[in-house]
Amino acid sequence: MLPSGLQALGIRTLRHVPDRLLSIGLPSRLRFDPWSVPTPEPRADAPVRVFVGPVNFAGQGWQWARALERNLPGVSAVSMAYSATSGYGFPIDIEVPASVYLLSGSWQRRHRTAVRSRFTHVILEAGRHLFGRAYDERVLDEIRDLQAAGVRVAMLTHGSDMRSPARHVAAHPDSPYGEWSLSPVLEAEAARNRALLDEAGVPIFASTPGMLADVPEAVWLPVVVDVERWAGGPTPLERARPVVVHLPSKAVVKGSDLIEPKVRRLHEDGLIEYRRVEGVPSAEVPGIFREADIVLDQFRLGDYGVAACEAMASGRIVVGNVDASVREAVRTTYGRDLPIVESSASEVAGVIRAIVADPARFRGVASDGAAFAREVHDGRASARAAASFLGVDA
Template sequence: MTSAGTLLAAASDWIADHPTSLPGRIAALRQGVPRGAMPPIVQAPASPATVLAAPANYAGQAHAWCRALERADSEVAARNYALPSPFGFDADAVVPPAFFHNSRRWQRAQLTAARGFTHFLSESFIPPFGRLDGRDLERQLDALDGVDVAHLCHGTDVRRPSLSRQRTPWAPFEEDHTTRRLETVAMRNLAVLERSGRPVFVSTPDLLSDVPRAHWCPVVVDPAQWALPRERRGSPLRVVHAPSKSAMKGTRHIDPVLTRLRDAGAIEYRALSGVAHDRMPGLLAEADVVIDQIGLGSYGVAACEAMAAGCAVLGHITAEVRETVRQQTGRELPVVEVDPETLEETLVALAEDPQLVEAAARNGATFVREVHDGRRSADVLLRTWIRAGEGSRRA
């Protein structure tokens, strides 16, 4: 990053850390001025236990966890709200950015409604009521007045780059301003967790290393949505790489290998980006292999969706993550292990032996049905939080 770029990044960080300053207030106006009718407020349903999750809904997971809770326990009603997603993920309510950030009327009304829920799942350290109370997360959660609060961590919010680099040599973190900022934010958020004393959940198993007292709440996919009819696998091998964030997924390690094999006629290679979520099942039904990531040493929603779609999934998984999955589920994680040095030879071996591809795909689909269909996630939330007793009500 150039010196000018570093200064600009530092200025952006300062504004983010000082939302009530004049530059912070001006920056908020970029989200728009609220106009027209106020969006619907999410109210607590009539049920013995009610859960509200907000406001991240990354990859539609808050919505999926809510549905999983309702399927698991007829006395639990769960809702979520979120900002709009460019990928069109489902949510019970979508709040326009102008209202979320700049409408005191919406913020106060949604806070009042949130107090009517018995439980609140705070996602990814994003203040759920916009810029209310100076955009201070802890003050907003304290204002819930007795609602049982838990925290849900999704990734970079608590993932310390310094620890990631110790776990894998391919961690996507350079020694630069961005990495230092990620470390600072993660440390700040971890301090929030310690002060709160509330239950903590992480969506991927690698994050248990960053938050040892957390519970793993597996990501959820709907197997039926992804298991579309597939054409018989043939030759050449059809390979897809669809990174949500290329830098974090290690695309710089992956793309040159896939391009070289494609040019040699060994595989068909399709790179996907910016695709609406509802189109992905159809696209994955046309693939044999999905390269998930090389870098973070774990797996998440994208890998689960590809496994559910019947693809063989390749990625770099640390031994620690594989052992966590084995201990907590009793199953082996069926992501085929690759790194920058073994990716090419592994793909060549798969291209030469379709039975290897079929076995990996079959094991992956079974794994997702058993671990990531929502039952295990709902059990964790119910057993360790919602049905765990009264405990402390302090946010």
């Protein structure tokens, strides 16, 4: 999240200082050359030119941009994100240092002019500011400015930006939001983005089917994984002691605290080898998944996202807690069942025992998962979902 309080006031003030003076006066870690950051440049001959930004969570802004270009005629797309500190190393077309994004008036003006004049469509992620003026301009003002230039705008929710913690707690017994200190902040953010959507009156996409509970008017835009990059691992459940991997991006949301004591007991009993992996660059994750037989996804949200799709594409057996409404959305939209083995946090030990006891059956589930990832999450379905907004034939 962006700075608030006195930090925000300081940023607001510094925005009025010329870049050449800022580059001298800022601490060395924040100094910048705004001219080193390129402006977005789609193919000029493409009739449909799409700008996606500004967050690229889990590398999805970049993945959607490539999916649109690969699968839709006459489309050029550019993704942009202000730099995060996660260190996961996701690909992006244009990465903007946070100091440039927030402080550089010259970059903000050049970036706005480029997007207004070079693009026909914008997909605005997570209700965030595209042009960096987070403290003296509303996102709604940016949307109206783009529309005045003839640019079509859609919003896109990644999850926590529009998921109501209060609604989620009421619907999910293992919801992470009940006692989480960030829940009031997230509730306010969800309400703010809901109000933005209502006032802007633009289309909205949701990256996961679980978000349709909060934004029922959204179009599901499936997350995209490079299935060839993830494929090629050994057949699961062929060793005497299966490897079970849990790779939580955020442990409180994934339910790591709920499942780990149960899974560690299975490890201590010798039934499985359990590996919890955190904080690794995205480039290392394919190898980690290929070494696994079973991947434990999440047990608190009732949804599935990028990590589950990557694990399915790897041909692993994926276990997680997925709401019936999410499974029905998959079935209704794509005519097939979601091949994630269902388990609540309390049931996870029994589910793992059942998998280990019936390897032939669950190798079939793993195979179904790889096929599902290829059909629903290789970018073709995402391009079809976006085609109507872009005014092109899928």
